Amino acid sequence: MADAKDSLVQDEDEVTPWTVQSVSQKGVDYNKLIDKFGSLKITEDLIKRIERVTGKKPHRFLTREIFFSHRELGQVLDMYEKKQPFYLYTGRGPSSEAMHLGHLIPFIFTKWLQDTFDVPLVIQMTDDEKFLWRDLELEEAHRLAHENAKDIIACGFDLDKTFIFSDLEYIGGSIEFYKNICRVEKLVTVNQAKGIFGFTDSDCIGQISFPAIQAAPSFSSSFPQIFNGRSDVPCLIPCAIDQDPYFRMTRDVAPRMKCHKPALVHSVFFPALKGAKGKMSASDPTSSIFLTDSDTEIAEKVKKYAFSGGRDTKEDQEKHGGDCSIDVSYQYLRFFLDDDAKLKAIEERYSRGQMMTGELKQELITVLQTLVAGHRGRRAQVSDAMVDYYMTPRKLKYNYTAPSKPLGTC
Numbered sequence: 380m381a382d383a384k385d386s387l388v389q390d391e392d393e394v395t396p397w398t399v400q401s402v403s404q405k406g407v408d409y410n411k412l413i414d415k416f417g418s419l420k421i422t423e424d425l426i427k428r429i430e431r432v433t434g435k436k437p438h439r440f441l442t443r444e445i446f447f448s449h450r451e452l453g454q455v456l457d458m459y460e461k462k463q464p465f466y467l468y469t470g471r472g473p474s475s476e477a478m479h480l481g482h483l484i485p486f487i488f489t490k491w492l493q494d495t496f497d498v499p500l501v502i503q504m505t506d507d508e509k510f511l512w513r514d515l516e517l518e519e520a521h522r523l524a525h526e527n528a529k530d531i532i533a534c535g536f537d538l539d540k541t542f543i544f545s546d547l548e549y550i551g552g553s554i555e556f557y558k559n560i561c562r563v564e565k566l567v568t569v570n571q572a573k574g575i576f577g578f579t580d581s582d583c584i585g586q587i588s589f590p591a592i593q594a595a596p597s598f599s600s601s602f603p604q605i606f607n608g609r610s611d612v613p614c615l616i617p618c619a620i621d622q623d624p625y626f627r628m629t630r631d632v633a634p635r636m637k638c639h640k641p642a643l644v645h646s647v648f649f650p651a652l653k654g655a656k657g658k659m660s661a662s663d664p665t666s667s668i669f670l671t672d673s674d675t676e677i678a679e680k681v682k683k684y685a686f687s688g689g690r691d692t693k694e695d696q697e698k699h700g701g702d703c704s705i706d707v708s709y710q711y712l713r714f715f716l717d718d719d720a721k722l723k724a725i726e727e728r729y730s731r732g733q734m735m736t737g738e739l740k741q742e743l744i745t746v747l748q749t750l751v752a753g754h755r756g757r758r759a760q761v762s763d764a765m766v767d768y769y770m771t772p773r774k775l776k777y778n779y780t781a782p783s784k785p786l787g788t789c
Contacts, residue, residue, distance in 0.1 A: 409620075432456050433459075445714060465615055473520065480669075480714075505593065506521050677748050688703060
């Protein structure tokens with residue numbers, strides 16, 4: 380999704396949508412982050428309820444606390460049990476042609492949510508925002524939106540359930556979407572925007588007004604072609620927790636618009652290849668694994684740059700074991716190795732000194748080569764015509780009864 384300037388300092392950690400910088404190799408203290416943002420932890424009881432309500436095994440991102448925090452997820456489950464409709468909304472800020480592994484996290488989980496709950500999904504490509512914040516021409520930002528859409532489609536989203544849209548394309552052709560932008564803009568003062576996002580007098584007015592654009596997809600009336608004019612269909616937003624400031628603002632204005640507040644599920648930050656104290660950057664190809672990397676590049680990057688929690692010598696490793704909490708190869712396996720029993724065995728062997736760093740890295744290399752090669756193959760099958768279809772405003776497979784009377788201003 381979009382950038383923001385809501386920075387948060389926690390014991391010297393720096394957390395913004397641009398930068399995740401921790402003083403500890405273990406990364407950000409997410410319990411403190413929950414307290415600061417006022418969200419709720421996804422508990423074991425809530426995960427069991429998801430399994431009970433859906434009849435499906437919870438995604439590993441839930442059981443491994445990769446998606447760890449929420450706002451009103453329980454209410455979404457209430458609606459599902461009552462067979463009441465809701466939809467999913469997530470997004471991507473297209474700032475580079477090559478997406479990295481970290482960019483996949485919200486889409487992998489959103490795909491599971493879509494398959495599990497059988498609901499519509501809207502994906503916002505904030506090409507306008509990247510033009511406002513980055514050194515990009517409008518045309519290039521728009522092109523990148525279409526290129527990144529290919530990677531998103533390659534995640535396997537159902538064509539009949541998914542609408543991907545570029546802000547530069549959709550806003551100009553959707554009166555209802557623009558109306559909601561205007562409604563949000565009128566309800567948020569400049570002082571509030573400065574307090575939430577850290578805007579200054581030197582920021583352009585486009586940046587100050589942008590949060591309303593990211594808020595608008597939270598309201599079903601922004602998509603009349605999907606919801607048949609309904610303004611009362613709530614949404615669930617899977618996103619990294621750095622996006623929460625946008626939706627705290629949205630949740631604040633929603634009741635005044637006579638709309639449902641969006642519910643959210645938050646993910647942790649994907650660690651940089653060089654360790655949790657570093658950051659991933661498209662300008663530094665050694666900072667992450669990119670979805671365009673070859674098998675050879677993946678192997679070289681993991682061997683050379685993946686931060687190790689192992690000891691300096693074989694003798695020390697065998698005596699003391701490695702530290703999985705800071706070892707990037709192990710942390711990446713937490714995200715991408717589906718086999719819980721194998722992951723536990725790796726953790727135990729490495730922690731007890733029965734596995735060397737080189738063996739752990741090779742386990743990761745095998746997993747990532749398979750993952751990225753599969754993604755590359757699926758992406759190669761995504762044509763420009765297919766992208767155009769996903770990005771065409773249209774009715775999806777769901778039927779919504781038109782409201783018999785106005786449902787409010789939203």
